[in-house]
Amino acid sequence: xxxxxxxxxxxxxxxxxxxxxxxxxxxxxEGPNLTVVGADAETWSWIGFAVIVVFLFQLxxxxxxxxxxxxxxxxxxxxxxxxxLRARLRPWLIALVVVGLFVWPxxxxxxxxxxxxxxxxxxxLGLGLNIVVGFAGLLDLGYVxxxxxxxxxxxxxxxxxxxxxxxxxxIAGLLAATFGCILGFPVLRLRGDYLAIVTLGFGEIIRILxxxxxxxxxxxxxxxxxxxxxxxxxxxxxxxSEGGQTFHEFFGISYNSSHKVIFLYLVAVLLVLLTIYVxxxxxxxxxxxxxxxxxxxxxxxxxxxxxxxxxxxSAFTMGASFAGFAGCFFAAxxxxxxxxxxxxxxxxxxxxIVVLGGMGSQLGVILAAIAMTILPELxxxxxxxxxxxxxxxxxxxxxxxxxxxxxxxxxxxxxKTS
Amino acid sequence: xxETSLYVLQQLINGLTIGSTYALIAxxxxxxxGIIGMINFAHGEVYMIGTYTAFITIIGLLTMGVGSLPIVxxxxxxxxxxxxxxxxxxxxxxxxxxxxxxxxxxxxxxxxGMSIFLQNYIRLAQGSRxxxxxxLVSGGIQFGDPAVFEVSISxxxxxxxxxxxISMTALALFISRSRLGRACRACAQDLxxxxxxxxxxxxxxxxxxxxxxALAAVAGVLLGLYxxxxxxxxxxxxxxxxxxxxxxxGIGSIPGAMLGGLILGVTEALTAAFxxxxxxxxxxxxxxxxxxxxxxxxxxxxxxVEKV
Numbered sequence: 001x002x003x004x005x006x007x008x009x010x011x012x013x014x015x016x017x018x019x020x021x022x023x024x025x026x027x028x029x030e031g032p033n034l035t036v037v038g039a040d041a042e043t044w045s046w047i048g049f050a051v052i053v054v055f056l057f058q059l060x061x062x063x064x065x066x067x068x069x070x071x072x073x074x075x076x077x078x079x080x081x082x083x084x085l086r087a088r089l090r091p092w093l094i095a096l097v098v099v100g101l102f103v104w105p106x107x108x109x110x111x112x113x114x115x116x117x118x119x120x121x122x123x124x125l126g127l128g129l130n131i132v133v134g135f136a137g138l139l140d141l142g143y144v145x146x147x148x149x150x151x152x153x154x155x156x157x158x159x160x161x162x163x164x165x166x167x168x169x170x171i172a173g174l175l176a177a178t179f180g181c182i183l184g185f186p187v188l189r190l191r192g193d194y195l196a197i198v199t200l201g202f203g204e205i206i207r208i209l210x211x212x213x214x215x216x217x218x219x220x221x222x223x224x225x226x227x228x229x230x231x232x233x234x235x236x237x238x239x240x241s242e243g244g245q246t247f248h249e250f251f252g253i254s255y256n257s258s259h260k261v262i263f264l265y266l267v268a269v270l271l272v273l274l275t276i277y278v279x280x281x282x283x284x285x286x287x288x289x290x291x292x293x294x295x296x297x298x299x300x301x302x303x304x305x306x307x308x309x310x311x312x313x314s315a316f317t318m319g320a321s322f323a324g325f326a327g328c329f330f331a332a333x334x335x336x337x338x339x340x341x342x343x344x345x346x347x348x349x350x351x352x353i354v355v356l357g358g359m360g361s362q363l364g365v366i367l368a369a370i371a372m373t374i375l376p377e378l379x380x381x382x383x384x385x386x387x388x389x390x391x392x393x394x395x396x397x398x399x400x401x402x403x404x405x406x407x408x409x410x411x412x413x414x415x416k417t418s
Numbered sequence: 419x420x421e422t423s424l425y426v427l428q429q430l431i432n433g434l435t436i437g438s439t440y441a442l443i444a445x446x447x448x449x450x451x452g453i454i455g456m457i458n459f460a461h462g463e464v465y466m467i468g469t470y471t472a473f474i475t476i477i478g479l480l481t482m483g484v485g486s487l488p489i490v491x492x493x494x495x496x497x498x499x500x501x502x503x504x505x506x507x508x509x510x511x512x513x514x515x516x517x518x519x520x521x522x523x524x525x526x527x528x529x530x531g532m533s534i535f536l537q538n539y540i541r542l543a544q545g546s547r548x549x550x551x552x553x554l555v556s557g558g559i560q561f562g563d564p565a566v567f568e569v570s571i572s573x574x575x576x577x578x579x580x581x582x583x584i585s586m587t588a589l590a591l592f593i594s595r596s597r598l599g600r601a602c603r604a605c606a607q608d609l610x611x612x613x614x615x616x617x618x619x620x621x622x623x624x625x626x627x628x629x630x631x632a633l634a635a636v637a638g639v640l641l642g643l644y645x646x647x648x649x650x651x652x653x654x655x656x657x658x659x660x661x662x663x664x665x666x667x668g669i670g671s672i673p674g675a676m677l678g679g680l681i682l683g684v685t686e687a688l689t690a691a692f693x694x695x696x697x698x699x700x701x702x703x704x705x706x707x708x709x710x711x712x713x714x715x716x717x718x719x720x721x722x723v724e725k726v
Contacts, residue, residue, distance in 0.1 A: 017504040023543045036478045186711045193457045201703035212696045388538040394531025
């Protein structure tokens with residue numbers, strides 16, 4: 001106890017220094033003058049409270065950790081149905097979820113469907129980044145750049161050449177993939193952490209270019225009035241454009257603006273299902289195996305005759321193309337895009353989704369994307385603290401569960417000797 | 419001299435000013451990288467916190483009626499150093515130390531999380547608006563032909579050069595002469611061996627974080643006074659620039675970080691002189707990409723061989 005006293009005092013002092021000036025005092029701007037305002041008594045009592053908590057925690061750390069060891073940890077693995085039963089149930093469950101995804105928008109409000117569409121965009125981005133970060137183990141901090149490339153491809157092609165969404169979707173994916181390839185080719189020879197910074201720099205470069213290339217991209221004002229997707233040429237607007245036909249006229253039903261929202265949602269669902277299917281297939285192909293092998297041990301891979309650069313490049317390109325698709329859809333859904341939507345924070349959110357879900361685990365990423373988009377919407381008063389929590393969650397996850405909430409599991413056999 | 423050459427001279431002076439502060443921040447990156455091989459992504463936020471504490475101290479002292487400028491600046495410098503070092507220490511202790519020895523990707527993700535956390539922590543505590551302070555130090559020396567182009571060096575720029583020079587010399591002496599400095603160098607060479615020889619490597623690593631944070635705080639005070647405006651987002655860009663400087667000079671090498679900072683600052687100022695100034699960030703990043711492509715070890719760095 002006495003030995004713990006000094007570290008505890010030290011930790012309490014550190015806590016006080018961390019909080020006293022930054023939280024306890026506030027700068028206020030009044031016209032040209034800056035003034036310092038002391039925080040109210042409540043804030044100071046919180047600071048005091050934090051200092052005392054840290055002090056006591058440090059003081060009793062040893063007895064606490066001993067107590068924790070003695071507590072039995074609950075065994076949750078026994079609660080799940082056994083492996084064979086799960087394998088049999090799996091296709092039925094998937095079918096049920098897919099049917100549910102297509103049916104539920106007709107029963108709920110417009111806002112909920114709209115939020116679900118947004119969530120699906122993040123699911124797609126998360127799955128795409130998961131290829132790069134989760135499978136191949138390459139930390140990409142500029143993922144949003146490919147998202148921006150996809151979005152601007154559609155916006156510009158639609159504005160200047162009048163191309164439709166369905167034509168632009170593959171183009172956006174291809175162009176984003178090309179960008180990924182061009183960027184990846186030189187930088188993928190670098191070690192992991194350099195790669196992170198270079199991709200971050202690339203993301204910033206793209207954003208700055210979009211912001212300043214005013215006569216093409218509209219600069220900070222962005223591009224508005226982007227055409228919405230159509231269903232085999234049927235538009236979802238109140239009145240048809242010249243030579244076009246609207247959805248409600250074709251089917252002889254009255255106009256309802258929620259048709260458009262539901263249609264967009266269904267397009268998103270299809271895109272996400274396609275993404276999941278493609279990634280699932282690729283993961284089981286030799287190239288997918290090679291990604292994971294490379295993540296685990298690059299030197300071993302090289303000695304087995306795999307070319308690390310080509311493998312990394314394929315992961316990078318593949319991830320970028322999904323961001324391109326997502327970006328194209330994002331532009332179509334919003335109808336307006338500006339460089340504001342493609343900041344580093346967006347990259348960090350997508351990364352947080354991948355990290356939280358468990359790197360490499362698809363189900364985990366999907367659930368994390370849902371949680372990350374829906375929770376802030378549900379708790380509006382927490383909106384202010386959203387980014388603070390994202391940062392905190394990223395740190396805490398890495399400290400406690402670096403493998404994520406739902407880590408990737410792989411069937412494996414073990415040799416039993418005896 | 420002609421107008422162009424005087425104009426270039428002025429840009430060189432501005433570039434050296436910014437560059438020397440980049441160098442101060444870059445040392446924090448390079449020292450940490452040299453010892454534990456991780457990019458301390460939250461370093462830019464430590465710089466930002468240093469700027470905020472300096473502003474708070476200066477305004478606080480001025481309202482209390484302390485009028486003497488040197489005392490105000492010295493006290494601001496000291497407070498900023500103390501608070502920023504505490505942050506540097508706490509970040510290492512809470513977010514990086516428990517992860518030591520694991521895969522390399524994981525501390526990097528923690529560092530990004532920490533950076534986002536600190537940025538928003540300051541945003542919530544101090545507001546996200548730009549805060550502007552009237553210049554404390556004004557005036558300077560002018561030379562050159564007033565009819566052609568007048569080159570000026572402000573007192574603030576001179577202060578930045580002098581303070582940077584003092585900090586760099588102090589650091590160089592500390593690293594090369596003191597016992598702790600020798601321990602730092604030993605850790606950079608071989609962490610495990612140093613530990614076996616009876617040096618508490620955890621303490622040395624914490625010390626590197628503290629030194630890096632202190633230098634970042636010095637840069638924060640100087641740049642804060644130079645620009646006169648702050649917001650919670652300045653740390654991100656400054657951190658990236660300083661990292662570029664560290665890589666340019668060869669990450670892991672302290673003289674490299676100083677050289678890299680100066681080169682980056684001058685390059686940026688010259689770009690801003692001849693191209694639209696929005697593109698100066700693009701130049702910094704392009705420089706980073708080019709160096710990593712053609713000379714990943716930087717100007718003064720040693721090549722790193724990955725072994726099994």
